[in-house]
Amino acid sequence: MSLTKAERTTILSMWDKISSQADAIGTQALERLFASYPQTKTYFPHFDLHPGSPHLHMHGTKVVAALGDAVKSIDNIAGALAKLSELHAYILRVDPVNFKLLSHCLLVTVASHFPADFTADAHTAWDKFLSIVSSVLTEKYR
Amino acid sequence: MVHFSPEEKAAVTSLWGKVNVEEAGGEALGRLLVVYPWTQRFFDNFGNLSSASAIMGNPKVKAHGKKVLTSFGEAIKNMDNLKGTFAKLSELHCDKLHVDPENFRLLGNVLVIILASHFGKEFTPDVQAAWQKLVAGVATALAHKYH
Numbered sequence: 111m112s113l114t115k116a117e118r119t120t121i122l123s124m125w126d127k128i129s130s131q132a133d134a135i136g137t138q139a140l141e142r143l144f145a146s147y148p149q150t151k152t153y154f155p156h157f158d159l160h161p162g163s164p165h166l167h168m169h170g171t172k173v174v175a176a177l178g179d180a181v182k183s184i185d186n187i188a189g190a191l192a193k194l195s196e197l198h199a200y201i202l203r204v205d206p207v208n209f210k211l212l213s214h215c216l217l218v219t220v221a222s223h224f225p226a227d228f229t230a231d232a233h234t235a236w237d238k239f240l241s242i243v244s245s246v247l248t249e250k251y252r
Numbered sequence: 253m254v255h256f257s258p259e260e261k262a263a264v265t266s267l268w269g270k271v272n273v274e275e276a277g278g279e280a281l282g283r284l285l286v287v288y289p290w291t292q293r294f295f296d297n298f299g300n301l302s303s304a305s306a307i308m309g310n311p312k313v314k315a316h317g318k319k320v321l322t323s324f325g326e327a328i329k330n331m332d333n334l335k336g337t338f339a340k341l342s343e344l345h346c347d348k349l350h351v352d353p354e355n356f357r358l359l360g361n362v363l364v365i366i367l368a369s370h371f372g373k374e375f376t377p378d379v380q381a382a383w384q385k386l387v388a389g390v391a392t393a394l395a396h397k398y399h
Contacts, residue, residue: 138377145377146384161377214361218368218380225369230286230304233365237287 117235136170199250209244254389263382277321278314334393342397353395360387
């Protein structure tokens with residue numbers, strides 16, 4: 111599964127809007143993840159996960175920045191995220207099922223912030239993109 | 253059996269009251285078919301599904317989407333007994349329609365995304381969490397009679 115030219119264009123054009131609210135979007139996606147899927151909190155025993163916590167803000171920003179790296183190298187996401195892929199495989203070892211959960215929460219957040227832009231085609235492009243990012247991040251697991 | 257707190261029930265029903273079932277149903281089913289094109293396998297007789305705009309404008313998709321979401325409305329009236337509410341539909345989806353239950357989970361998540369885009373800020377993390385519980389409960393109920 112790879113992105114079509116049209117899908118790449120969609121993602122690139124939406125990214126400016128998304129990155130202008132990167133912090134809010136990253137933070138909110140994580141809030142949604144922890145609210146809907148409390149089991150995901152088990153990966154963050156060292157964080158204060160209450161809404162408004164600086165940990166959430168910091169980590170949300172980090173996550174969206176990494177997505178930005180992938181967008182900027184959309185033709186070579188594996189290359190852009192190689193280090194993160196190793197981090198997840200050898201250190202973090204987040205169970206692969208959780209990438210789908212976070213991807214879903216990112217889509218929900220983007221849809222709620224940019225409903226007019228989040229057409230069915232844009233939805234497809236983003237779903238695919240996040241799916242590719244998730245594959246890259248779990249690629250070295252075994 | 254899924255248990256919904258009074259707050260969760262309130263979160264679901266208050267939002268549901270503002271949903272245009274016909275529109276949202278068509279949108280949810282349409283998006284399912286666009287974003288996950290393999291789901292089109294169940295709808296060979298629906299006519300033109302060749303592009304996102306064809307799908308979203310397709311009258312059969314809209315009609316069927318309305319049917320599906322209306323049934324969802326029944327779930328909301330019976331949140332304490334989803335399995336009972338969907339027993340017959342579960343048999344139908346297994347024995348006659350042969351639908352992999354994974355599709356119920358996909359549609360549930362698409363519905364959540366549509367609600368997010370319609371309600372924006374109002375669709376808070378807590379409201380979403382209640383809806384995720386509901387769509388998961390509906391998916392499980394629909395799969396319950398599979399054999």
